[in-house]
Every structure is written in structure tokens, then in C-alpha cells.
Amino acid sequence: MKGYKVAVEATKKIICITRTIADLEGSKLISESALQESIKWKSIAPELYIPLRSEGV
Numbered sequence: 001m002k003g004y005k006v007a008v009e010a011t012k013k014i015i016c017i018t019r020t021i022a023d024l025e026g027s028k029l030i031s032e033s034a035l036q037e038s039i040k041w042k043s044i045a046p047e048l049y050i051p052l053r054s055e056g057v
Helices: 008-024 032-044
Strands: none
Touching: 008 032
């Protein structure tokens, strides 16, 4: 997966969604397919990516 430039906050959101997808697949590890699906959802439905809470809020 080359050619992606992603901000730190967006990366955190993608990792959270990827972890959820892996959990739903019953996997203890994050797979490349789960990561690809998460990136796909980010581009299709960005409204699903709610802002992460800041520490201390």
C-alpha cells in the first residue's frame, strides 16, 4: 500500500476501525485486508469516522 499520506489523527481512526474489522473477523491480528477495508470505508463514508476524544476532556 504505497502512495498514502495520512495525518496522525486520521491514522488513529483508521487503526481503530481496522481493529474493529479484525475483531469482527475473529482475528487477533490486523490483516492487510482489514486495513484495506478500513481505508475504503474512510473514503466511502467519512461521516462514520467520528473525532477521537482528546485526553483530559
